[in-house]
Amino acid sequence: MGILQDGVWRDTWYDTKATGGRFMRKESAFRSWVTRDGAPGPTGQGGFKAEAGRYHLYISHACPWAHRVMIFRALKGLEEMISVSAVHWYMAENGWTFEEGPGVVQDDLNGAEFMYQVYLAADPGYSGRVTVPVLWDRETGTIVSNESSEIIRMLNSAFDDVGAAAGDYYPEELRDEIDPINARIYDSVNNGVYRAGFATTQAAYEEAVYPLFETLDWLEGRLSRQRYLCGDRQTEADWRLFTTLVRFDPVYVGHFKCNLRRIADYPALSGFVRDLYQQPGIANTVHMDHIKRHYYESHGTINPTGVVPVGPDMDLSAPHDRDRFAG
Numbered sequence: 001m002g003i004l005q006d007g008v009w010r011d012t013w014y015d016t017k018a019t020g021g022r023f024m025r026k027e028s029a030f031r032s033w034v035t036r037d038g039a040p041g042p043t044g045q046g047g048f049k050a051e052a053g054r055y056h057l058y059i060s061h062a063c064p065w066a067h068r069v070m071i072f073r074a075l076k077g078l079e080e081m082i083s084v085s086a087v088h089w090y091m092a093e094n095g096w097t098f099e100e101g102p103g104v105v106q107d108d109l110n111g112a113e114f115m116y117q118v119y120l121a122a123d124p125g126y127s128g129r130v131t132v133p134v135l136w137d138r139e140t141g142t143i144v145s146n147e148s149s150e151i152i153r154m155l156n157s158a159f160d161d162v163g164a165a166a167g168d169y170y171p172e173e174l175r176d177e178i179d180p181i182n183a184r185i186y187d188s189v190n191n192g193v194y195r196a197g198f199a200t201t202q203a204a205y206e207e208a209v210y211p212l213f214e215t216l217d218w219l220e221g222r223l224s225r226q227r228y229l230c231g232d233r234q235t236e237a238d239w240r241l242f243t244t245l246v247r248f249d250p251v252y253v254g255h256f257k258c259n260l261r262r263i264a265d266y267p268a269l270s271g272f273v274r275d276l277y278q279q280p281g282i283a284n285t286v287h288m289d290h291i292k293r294h295y296y297e298s299h300g301t302i303n304p305t306g307v308v309p310v311g312p313d314m315d316l317s318a319p320h321d322r323d324r325f326a327g
């Protein structure tokens with residue numbers, strides 16, 4: 001784990017001293033958008049037109065934020081159009097690397113050995129965290145975006161004129177419902193598990209863990225009455241929740257101490273996870289070996305032995321009864 005400072009890699013862990021033991025996530029730095037015609041998106045520069053074969057993704061199979069992007073690539077049938085490199089699960093003094101291992105896909109594009117070299121290829125003086133996912137543009141040789149919530153919006157619609165599969169997961173008419181659901185889930189669940197797990201004081205941990213379970217209880221109620229978060233239609237809100245829930249029992253319960261309840265204790269939430277897991281193309285995006293090994297082996301301050309628990313015994317392919325709802 002480390003950070004780039006003026007183009008130089010420094011090996012450091014998250015600094016929580018200045019924030020009372022709280023983990024504070026930094027804003028992503030590269031914020032341009034791929035659009036249908038290359039016009040600028042809501043932020044950043046223009047010039048990134050959606051074209052088959054032009055863009056490349058750098059992802060980690062362990063990372064829930066990168067996982068969203070891999071899910072949208074699958075949902076929208078963009079596998080042939082957007083290539084992928086996948087880092088090794090073990091993230092230590094050099095950050096993410098392309099060391100060989102099962103499921104690792106080398107960086108044939110920039111020939112990077114370490115992920116920070118991809119950031120330096122885009123900006124030799126870059127200062128900031130080196131995170132995945134990253135959307136890279138072959139044509140201009142730079143990073144378009146390293147913000148997953150925005151990359152999934154690009155994949156959702158920008159490639160529709162060049163052969164993406166049908167499906168709109170952020171429909172105009174549901175945005176007023178999706179946005180607040182996303183905001184609550186981001187704070188208390190997606191980022192909440194990290195705020196609990198990376199907290200270095202009891203108070204900071206409890207400040208994260210109680211709201212996390214309040215939100216899970218609220219989601220359980222909602223999903224007991226309807227198939228998806230916004231009713232009978234699958235939206236990005238469902239997929240953003242899924243990548244955290246699928247990691248919850250194997251990793252967050254133990255490693256991040258999010259252990260008031262397991263997802264297995266929530267009938268609607270666990271049925272929802274299996275339902276989404278069994279959607280076409282999704283099971284292939286879930287790499288449980290990378291997920292478990294990344295967290296338990298990489299976070300030496302939390303799990304110094306690096307021992308990876310063998311459980312839980314979880315069958316995501318088991319039947320679910322979610323099709324009793326319309327949808």
Ligand SMILES: N[C@@H](CCC(=O)N[C@@H](CS)C(=O)NCC(=O)O)C(=O)O
Pocket residue numbers: 001002027028060062063064065066095129130131132133146147148149
């Ligand atoms: N806001 C970013 C967050 C991405 C992120 O934090 N990725 C983690 C992996 S799960 C990472 O690469 N961390 C490395 C670091 O913080 O140094 C997004 O949603 O794309």
